[in-house]
Amino acid sequence: MSKVPVAIVECDSYNREKVDAAVRTAVGLLPEFTSSITPNMRVLFKVNLTWQLEDGRSITTHPSVVLAAARLVQECGATVTLGEGSGWSAHPMWRKIRSLMFERLHGTMKGRKFHELEPLYDSLMSVKTVSELSRFTHPDTHEPLVRVEDLGIGSDIDVFSNAGIQDVADETGARLAFFDTEETVEIPSPTARYLATVPACKSIAEADRIISLCKIKTHDDAILTGGIKNFFGIVPTPVRGGFHSTSKFGGMINEMLVDVFSVVKPPPMVISDAVVAIEGKGPIFGEERRMNLILASTDCVAHDAVMCALTGKDPMEIPTVRLAHESGLGQGLLENIEVRGTPVEKVAQPDWKFSLNPE
Template sequence: MSKPKVSIVRCDDYNAPDLYEKVCEAASAVLNADALIKHGTKVLLKPNLLFGTPPERAVTTHPQIVRAVGEFVKDRGGELWIGDSSGYGSCARNMRLSGIEQVAKELGAKIIPFTEPVDSGHADLKYARNFRIEKAVLEADVLINLPKLKTHGLTYFTGAAKNLFGCLPGLQKGKTHVRLPDRENFSAMLVELNRIIKPQLSIMDAVVGMEGSGPGSGDPRKVGLILAGVNTFAVDVVACEIIGLPPHDVPNIRMAAEQKLGPESLNDISILGEKIEDIRIPDFKLREPADGLKRLKHFFMKVAGKVLRTIIFEVPDLKTKKCNKCFRCAEVCPIEAVRKSARGPVFDYKSCIRCYCCQEMCPEGAIKLKRKLIF
């Protein structure tokens, strides 16, 4: 079996005059775009639209990346669709705030809020068996995945594979967190989801990524790259290597490798363009608790992990000086474990399922994760 290809192209600025050429270079290195997209081909772009923020916050896929990929599609005669199901707020509002709506209008693209779930027809799967996928995802001739390089509280890293979780419309995402609160089970679900949904191409926005408390309240960090590949897990392996996160410390990447759905290491990937050793970022701030956990051996976690998880949890911790008391955290909590008070949100740790949706969606970065003994 041939190695999956991942291209790495330098791009230091979203306003670079040759951004379109760089996107074309990245995409054309890993597939024959002219054979994939022809006149009338229905092409759906799926950006990361977690919630509505200006693009400089690095929460969402940058609109200029969406523009360049959209032009890439239009120049080949494709019919352009752009859609997502946000973690918080309406898709229409979030597209407007992120700048993607304006780009879509200028490109003549059809904006599709993901609101029409249909049965995926995969009764053989364990964790994603009952998923209902957005209709447009299944009807599109070509799906182009546009993830953003970011850290993540639950999965440690969010990239190409995790971005497909947004293909579940409505309340399914919250219900899935309730059903699969454990990090390992949630990651197993992501692997199965990538069996159901297979983008023809993933182009990762790594011009500016997010470090620290991602995916919604971390710090923007210039990475200066565009990554592209067909295999979602291969793209993520390369991205993790660049930011100094061992890929096997990301559960869904490890599981995909075990199931032969993704590469085990860089040795299993055909890397085109820049050399990894020339672009590594040694001081990229990973999600804080992961730094300690990643040094534990997998065999130790298998033996002791279940015992430790019964008394030691990573739980949301409020930084009151940053909190603006918007109570978005209470709105997004799938089990109502966040109570409103005059001083701000109050967390019920015994009820908390540790999905970290509150931390993920906090617009002010006022919720961090800390380890706590809970009996």
């Protein structure tokens, strides 16, 4: 059996030229990467834009990494979409949606009795996807209570501008896809350990090739987050919140994450930002850890296995890697992985701090 390649390239800053060179070197070590991208292909990059911290800590995929990856793919003749459905940043949007709905119904409900208003109130509060909004219309005009264009996405809601990704789109001509304002598609989960189907954003279903542009970080539930965990963002935020809470309550959060990952087809590739990683209480409240690395692979599971080795963990101790490997979604055993570029032994940092230990 041939080994699965993962590239590791050193990169000591977020200087545009250095990052561009590192990304090109990493992908250049993987002929399988660019050969799978053909002219006119629709390539979706799933970036990681969790939240923007006022203290400037680097917890999101750096725009210089996104820029380098987008340019490289565009040179193959493909069209590029940069997508995310950031959980934390989407909460203000949903507060605004509900506020607009109640505001536009104000004065039209007078005289209605409890048994009439309770189901309406409950249904308004339980809306979870933008595609559901069309069923709520004003009783007088029969027009939708809220349209996506009413939301005025910006400031605290606009994850792309806040993270510097809007600038990348402006410079490259890439399309932006905010997953929380897209229609969803129910996709059967091949693994179905926790979720029989996954409500994924429409961009995932329409892309010809998908690449995880992740940030290497510790995670308070998944231990480490990289290529696999990054795809949790393809599920709309309100639905994602329910998945997270119930799976954590039932001790199945990693099974749920792998179910979501399993619906991404064709199997996604990955380029990761490990110039500055996050250790400790990640993915948001941890501490910066300088690794000075860019990683790439055609296999997210193999990438995450190498990520484990770099941070002092056995990949089979990380549930998402183990479960994805056991499910045939990628290669999680280090002995079956070929590291190209910088050897793991040269740049590994086995003294990483984690917010929790494996179950």
